Amino acid sequence: MDQTKRPLLIPPEFATYAEQHGVFDLYKRLLEQVIINKPPNPIAFMIDMLKRDxxxxxxxxxxxxxxxxxxxxxxxxxxxxxxxxxxxxxxxxxxxxxxxxxxxxxxxxxxxxxxxxxxxxxxxxxxxxxxxxxxxxxxxxxxxxxxxxxxxxxxxxxxxxxxxxxxxxxxxxxxxxxxxxxxxxxxxxxxxxxxxxxxxxxxxxxxxxxxxxxxxxxxxxxxxxxxxxxxxxxxxxxxxxxxxxxxxxxxxxxxxxxSQLRSNAPHTPRIVLLGATGSGKGVQASLLANKYNIVNVSCGNLMKQAIADETKQGLAAKAYIDKGMMAPDNIVMTILSARLAQLDCVSRGWVLHGFPRTREQAETLTKDGFLPNRVFFLDVPNDSVMERLTLRETDPITGERYHNLYNPPQSQEVKERLCKHPSDTEDEVRKRLSQYHAYVEEIADFYTDAQHVNADQDPHTVFECIESMVVNPLPKHFP
CATH class of the missing domain: 3.40.50.300 (P-loop containing nucleotide triphosphate hydrolases)
Structure with missing residues (x-):
């Protein structure tokens, strides 16, 4: 790789190969057995260990x-x-x-x-x-x-x-x-x-x-x-x-x-959070990123940043967004790939939300080498989503977000100047929910090892559930 090139982009295969083939766990087991058995010829002993199927x-x-x-x-x-x-x-x-x-x-x-x-x-x-x-x-x-x-x-x-x-x-x-x-x-x-x-x-x-x-x-x-x-x-x-x-x-x-015990072998989190609009993907991604020092990758924010920076891909995406259309998958994937291949994502790990939204996008993500090792579906009933989104409003002066039930403003003055985002109307929320449910089963069929989490509860309770499945290995499937 040319280290003078900026930003330094690392092929995703570097991060996934060792984990897919258990290379780090293999090294750990070999070192354990050498220390325990203390063979007179460690090299021959390790070769014999490697010959085992x-x-x-x-x-x-x-x-x-x-x-x-x-x-x-x-x-x-x-x-x-x-x-x-x-x-x-x-x-x-x-x-x-x-x-x-x-x-x-x-x-x-x-x-x-x-x-x-x-x-x-x-x-x-x-x-x-x-x-x-x-x-x-x-x-x-x-x-x-x-x-x-x-x-x-x-x-x-x-x-x-x-x-x-x-x-x-x-x-x-x-x-x-x-x-x-x-x-x-x-x-x-x-x-x-x-x-x-x-x-x-x-x-x-x-x-x-x-x-x-x-x-x-x-x-x-x-x-x-x-x-x-x-x-x-x-x-x-x-x-x-x-x-x-x-x-x-x-x-x-x-x-x-x-169940499997935690391993001392190196592990780089690559997490995908999936869920309907209002399920709390952004909140959970932020909590995970802050606690474990992994990179919070929001596909929506990446698209906005590319458009604001007037990059080639950003301008191409803007032409579609201005017409009220979804940007093509190849444009989105190019922007996303450039971020996920950067050094901080490869070395520290990442938590992705807002993508994929269809099975085709999930297949493209895997085909390009960005294979997640944890996938979570945040399940929330439609009624709860409607309650969460249609009753929230924002203070245009301070930028503070309020909710009419869970976090109402403290003064009448603030209450009177609150504004609702156009995307939080009932019709818009129902439209986004229908789009999500149209593809969720296909995505679930693709990510067979995905875990479902009840996200219709306190955010920190949801985080504890996700966290337990991030730090512990997934259950083993015996043949």
């Missing part, structure tokens, strides 16, 4: 007190996401012969397995194909803070930790009816989840160690270690009420698993 696999821990439904939910999640299902029992039974023999020696003596041995078992298990390529769901482990920290030390840390919670009295009562299928380990309940198949009913057995006294002892031990484990996983955890039907529990768990 997919590093973005589910890594889930499901914890909870006994009889909270960990086994049932873990199996449902594992089947849904097609991941490996890890439990303390199958980790030992599937371990290598030497490690397995060592672990079984402790089990026969009714002794707790040392943390070092658990680390060996899990380290070897995580290297297998199913965990590497498909991810894993670990049920009921770690059981102590020491185990959780030991796993972190070797780089085993969940992306999501689900904590199933329920009152102890409910868990003790639930344990009385717990039954297990010895053929596959499926858990059933005499009251809440009895199988319809008579063959399965006949082979169900009571679970040992779930008498009232046993449950009390297990619950005491669980609560003694829980706070320590929670401190290790609190940034990636969610507590779900397990005292409800399993379908409802699974629904809440799956919604949480679809």
């Amino acid at each position: 997919n590093n973005d696999v589910p890594q889930i821990v499901i914890l909870g007190p006994p009889a909270s439904g960990k086994r049932t939910i873990s199996k449902m999640v594992s089947n849904k996401l097609r991941t490996a299902h890890l439990t303390p029992d199958n980790l030992v039974s599937e371990a290598e012969t030497d490690i397995k023999s060592e672990a079984q020696a402790f089990i026969k003596k009714n002794q707790t397995l040392p943390t070092e041995l658990w680390v060996k078992i899990l380290e070897e298990r995580m290297k297998l194909f199913d965990c590497v390529k498909k991810g894993w769901v670990m049920e009921g482990f770690p059981q102590t803070r020491e185990q959780a920290q030991a796993l972190q030390a070797i780089g085993i840390f969940p992306k999501h930790c689900v904590i199933l919670d329920s009152p102890d009295t409910v868990l003790i009562e639930r344990a009385q009816g717990k039954r297990v299928d010895p053929t596959n380990g499926d858990i059933f309940h005499t009251t809440f989840d009895w199988p319809s198949n008579p063959e399965i009913q006949n082979r169900l057995k009571e679970v040992e160690g779930y008498t009232e006294e046993d449950m009390i002892n297990k619950l005491i031990e669980y609560h003694r270690h829980f706070e320590g484990i929670y401190d290790c996983y609190k940034k990636c955890s969610k507590t779900v009420n397990a005292d409800q039907p399993k379908a409802d529990v699974f629904s809440q768990v799956y919604t949480f698993l679809s």
